[in-house]
Amino acid sequence: MSSSILRTAMGLIFPLTLLFAVYMALKGHNQPGGGFIGGLIAAVALVMVRMSHGRDVMASVMPFHPRLLIAGGLAMAGVTGVVPLLFGHPLLTSRAPYVHLLGEAIHVPTALFFDLGVLMVVVGVAAGMIFRLGGEVDPA
Amino acid sequence: MASEWIVLFAVLAPVAFGLLTLWLPRGWIEPRMVLATAGPAIAFAMLLNTAIDNRSALQAQHDYAEAQASHNDHAHGDEHDNSHAAEDASGHHGHADSPADHHSESVHADADAPAPPTTGVLPWMPSLNINIAFLTDGLGLFFGLLVSGIGTLIMLYARGYFGRAGPTSADDLYRFYPTLGFFTTAMLGVVLADYTLLTLLFWEMTSISSFLLIGWDRYDKKAVKLAMQAFFTTGLGGMGLFGGVLVFGNATGYWRWSEMLTHSDELTAQLQHVGEHPQLLWAFVLMFIGAGTKSAQFPFHYWLPGAMAAPTPVSAFLHSATMVKAGVFLVGRLFPVFAALELFPLVIIPLGAVTMLYGGVVALQQHDLKRIFAFTTVSQLGLLMAMYGVGAIDYHGQPAIDYDVTQIANHALYKAPLFIAAGAIGHVLSRDITQLNGAFYKHPAICGTMMAAALGLAALPGTISFQAKELFLYGVYHGIEAGNVVLWIVLVMTVLTAVCNVAICVRVWTTLLGLPGGMREEHGEPDHGHHHEHAHEHGLLAHLIWLPGALIVSLQFVGGVFPKLAWSRMLGLFEQPATAHNYFASHYGGLPNLTELSIGTPLICSAIAIVLGVIVGLAKPLRGSIGDFADRIYPAMYWLSVTGGGRCFRLIQTGNLKHYLLFVLGALLLGFTWAVQVDLADNDGGMLAALSSDTAGNLFEYWPGILLGLIVCLTAVLIPMTEVRIVRVLFLGACGFAVVGLYLVYQAPDLALTQLMFEIISVILFVIVLRLLPREKLHTIKLGNKAWRLVLSCVVGGVFGWMTLIAASTDRSATNPGKYPLGKTMAQHSYGNKDGLDTAMAGADGPELRGGGGTNVVNVILVDFRGFDTLGEITVLGIAAMGVWSMMPHRRRRDGRTAKPNNTEQPGVTA
Structure with a gap:
């Protein structure tokens, strides 16, 4: 599955795709996008690197086990949900304040952090499953 | 307080x-x-x-x-x-x-x-x-x-x-x-x-700990089985209690025992006309099932003798003195209120009396000391239940019985020492009574404790037990005097039970002292099974094996000989009788004094019981070791529920995926048909009208949508008609991409994007997984036997389309204020109409609402106001990934060939 054209192109595509994934996740609250889509996009990018460059390069791109992403994502979503309890609100209550940065009012909902947690879990699950199952068919 | x-x-x-x-x-x-x-x-x-x-x-x-x-109570008189x-x-x-x-x-x-x-x-x-x-x-x-x-x-x-x-x-x-x-x-x-439910929680904890303690010897299969028997039986009762508490709480709104007691007048009035409040009757029946199983009442008593597989400290503590009395306690809690129920004595007296006599008669014909005492425990629990039943019969405005605390204390104070001594003698000699002839001379302390406690069992004068039995007999006799002739039967049964108890006491004394008339080996096969060899200990700690028993049993005699002391320092702390019993010439808070007994029916009954008991105890017959016929109840019930349950289970759980799908989809169709019927009959019929609404019309007129829909249908039909797996996967992918197109033409870009990414990943996954599967067997597809499944699929698909139309088009806000169509509700919750966002959809007609504050409705649903669902879903995702990592073997073949799965006979996913 490794062609030199793909391999060369991936060097350019991969960072751009990851950037796009984060962009999709960040703008999700008011425009098409969201953590789930972002996670899937990032997972596709990782899978493509895995297919074009093989396991060893993959290991240097992502030098940790995907389950760390899952654990981290779940923790992030969980903490986002629990924090409102400390202020006496129900679980997962969200606020959508505007943060003023460089003269711009930026819409930063607290649900964003929840969404980033979703992103991490989706990347971890999709990439992890494909790597594990794909380990069987690796061309040496 | x-x-x-x-x-x-x-x-x-x-x-x-x-x-x-x-x-x-x-x-x-x-x-x-x-x-x-x-x-x-x-x-x-x-x-x-x-x-x-x-x-x-x-x-x-x-x-x-x-x-x-004090000014105005002269009217009450004497x-x-x-x-x-x-x-x-x-x-x-x-x-x-x-x-x-x-x-x-x-x-x-x-x-x-x-x-x-x-x-x-x-x-x-x-x-x-x-x-x-x-x-x-x-x-x-x-x-x-x-x-x-x-x-x-x-x-x-x-x-x-x-x-x-x-x-x-x-x-x-x-x-x-x-x-x-x-x-x-x-x-x-x-x-x-x-709180009633808190009681239930602890109640179940006693069942669990009892299970753990009966099956103490983890390697003894029989003990584990008996532990399960006890657990299932008392667990059944726990469910009864749970149901009873819930029914009671829902019917009355009282979830605390104290509320129940403070409102006893109101509840009593309701219970006296229970026909109008059937829920209270059910609450009582269910709670009594809990009490009856826990306290080993007649048909459920089998678990208690079985529980003797536990170490003796457990038997002495749980299965004689405390846990088995939880049922009695529950009845005591319910008594002040539920005694007003006409059914109360009618249920409890017969059950208790039968348990009492049955336990006594079986106990007489056992050889293992622990089994003897277990059956006398069953007998005594029956007496305690019957006591509450007799107490519920109201004579002349006063209860026929008091002193429930005295009765309960009395039993604990002789039964625990009996078990303690039985366990001790089992350590040093044997628990088989026929082996213990003359044992007193070898182990005087242990045997002395047992003999002293046996006096309490026999309720001889000088023990609290005697006073308790007198009080019980008097209560029954009081009932008879008041004209309740049926209680004569209970009186006779009590005397017969007392005869059995006295006979057991006589046997224990004669055997341990080696007197003529004691139990000897010729009466049955010696039972060596219960003898555990332990090295003998010396020193102070060695006496711990009998000393606690002696301490407990001494209270029996202190209380029996000095009733005034017993009443003012022990029992009077807890109960205060409503009326003094005139029958007893001298009563210290109600306990009869040994030196001033007056002759009357109760005393005569006691005397008869003692004389007959001595005769029976010395007599030759009734010395065999018999089984309890009720030991077959549990195996029969177990067989019925496991085997019968398995048969029923197999009717539904066929193990065939097609059948499961058939059940699920059939149930869906039936439920939907029923919903449409109800909607037509009782509502505005909006579900049917959705088919001819504008939304539906628009859909059918938009030709790109129709075209893509046809592609979806075509690929979906082609999937089951092809033979090669990889082709099927490709068709599945094509179907998915056509759906992406559908989302696009109907202006749902983020859904389209999500679906697109998902299709890519799932196709990659499928291709990888398919290469791991064994070579598929090609076989020709016959459409003939699939025709009706095709019909079912089409109908289900149509129903789902219909449901979507209903969700999209039904608007009942005209008749139900505040109930907007689904889409509008979602948009409102997402935008909010409070915090100044552009609120085109959530206009002024909605209630003031602070929504998620975002305009991407799908995303706000996911991460904000349905965020709890998402949290659950990503957790499930993580668990699924863990499953893949732990179940899929991580094998790497360095030679470039595809690894072969071990089980080549495993059918493929699509077969």
Whole structure:
């Protein structure tokens, strides 16, 4: 599955795709996008690197086990949900304040952090499953 | 009133100290014993303090009420004076809540009933009516002191029983103390909890700890089986109690025992016309199932003799003195209110009386000491139940029976020592009574304890047991005098049971002393199975094997000989009889005095029982060792539920995927048809109208949508018609991409994007997984037997389309204010109309709402106002990934070939 054209192109595509994934996740609250889509996009990018460059390069791109992403994502979503309890609100209550940065009012909902947690879990699950199952068919 | 924290600490102390023992090194047996004993001992001290506090507080209240009432109580006459005499003799007045108290209200109508002494409430789950609060009335405190007091001594006895030198004693004690502490805490919780559901929680904990302790020997299959038997039986009762508590709470709105007691007048009125309040009847029946199974009443009594597989400290503690009395306790709790139920005595008296006589007769014909005492326990539990039943029959405005606490205390004070001595003698000689001829001369302390306790079993004069039996006989006789002739049967059954108990006592004495008439080997095969060889210990600690029993049994005689002391220092703390029994010439708070007995029917009955008992005990017949026919009840029930349940299970769970799908889809179609019917009949018929709405019309006129829809249908039909897996996967992918197109043309870009990414990943996954599967067998597809499945699929697909139309188009906001169509509701929750965002859709017609504050509705649904669902979903995703990692073998083939799965016969996914 490794062609030199793909391999060369991936060097350019991969960072751009990851950037796009984060962009999709960040703008999700008011425009098409969201953590789930972002996670899937990032997972596709990782899978493509895995297919074009093989396991060893993959290991240097992502030098940790995907389950760390899952654990981290779940923790992030969980903490986002629990924090409102400390202020006496129900679980997962969200606020959508505007943060003023460089003269711009930026819409930063607290649900964003929840969404980033979703992103991490989706990347971890999709990439992890494909790597594990794909380990069987690796061309040496 | 006691602080809830103090009682909570007392309840939790045993398990806390039990767990603390785990920190000690294994070999430190004596420090472990001291630490474990401290738990129940502390609980005992704190509860005793609470009891004394309660008494003085109530006494002050009572004195005040007396002073208020002294002007106008002459109308009550003699009766009232008598009760004054009784109270003066016992030196105190106060008592809150003996079951009798509520009846006494009819006598002392001028004094307000004191509120039950509850503690404060610690909120736990207020919305579920479970909070932490305790009811420290006489009954609860009495049981609490019984449990913690006997628990303290059993902790010491366990050290003597398991010994120091045994091969497993360190390991046994290591596990034993925490488990026993857990039970003690659970039992204290049952008797002290005020919230009904809290009681239930602790009730189940006693069942669990009983299960753990019966199956103590993990490698003994029989013991484990008996543990399951006990657990299933009492667990069934626990479900009954659960149902009863729920029904009672829902019917009355009372979720606390104290509420039930304070509203007893209202509840009594309802119960007297129970035909109009059938829920109360069901509540009683269900709760009684709980009480009856826990307290081993007749058809369910089999688990108690079976529970004797447990180590003897457990038998002495759980299965004679405390846990089996939880059912009796429950009936005692219900008694003040539910005694008004006409059914109450009709159910409880016959059941209790039959249990009583049956247990006595079977106990007489056993050889294993523990089985003998187990069946006498069954018998005594029957008597306690029957006592409440007799008490419910109201004669001339006063209950026919009082002194339930005396009855319960009496049994614990002789049965626990009997078990303790039986376990001890089983260690040094044998538990088979036919092997113990003349054992007294070898082990005088152990045998002396057993013989003394046997006197209590026989209820001979000079024991509390005698007083209790007199009181019971008097209660029954009182009933007969009042014209209830059927109670003669109960009287005769009581006497017969007493004959059995006296006969057992006579046999124990003659056998242990080696006198003629004792049990000898020729009466049956010796039973060597129960003899455990233990190295004999010396020194002070060796006496722990009998000393606790001797301590407990001594109370029997102290109370029996000095009733005044027993009443003022022990039992009078907990109960205050409504009326003094004129029958007894001298009564100290009601306990008959040994030196001043008056001749009457109860005394004659006792005398008859003793004479007959001596004759039966010395006689030759009835000495065999018989089985209990009820031992077959449980295996039969077990077989019926497991095998019969398995048959029923197989009818539904065929193991065939097609059948499961058929059930699910069929149920869906039926449910939907029913919903449409109901909608047409009782509502505006909007579900049917959705088919001809504008939304539907628009869909059918938009040709790109129709085209893409046709592609979806075509690929979907092609999937089952192809043979090669990889082609099917490709068709599946094509189907998915066509759906992406559908989303695009209907203007849902983020759904389209999500679906696109998902299709890519799923196709990659499929391709990878398919290469791992064994080579597929090609076979020609026959459409013939699939035709009806095709029809079903089409219908289900159509129904789903219909449902979507309903969700999209039905608008009932005209008739139901505030109920907007689905889409509008979602948009409103997402945008909010409060915080100044562009609120085009959520206009002024909606209620003030602070939504998620985002305009991407799908995303706001996912991460904001349905965020809890998403949290659950990503958790499931993580679990699924863990499943893949742990179940898929991580094998790497370096030679470039595809790894072959081990199981080549496994059919493919699509076969």
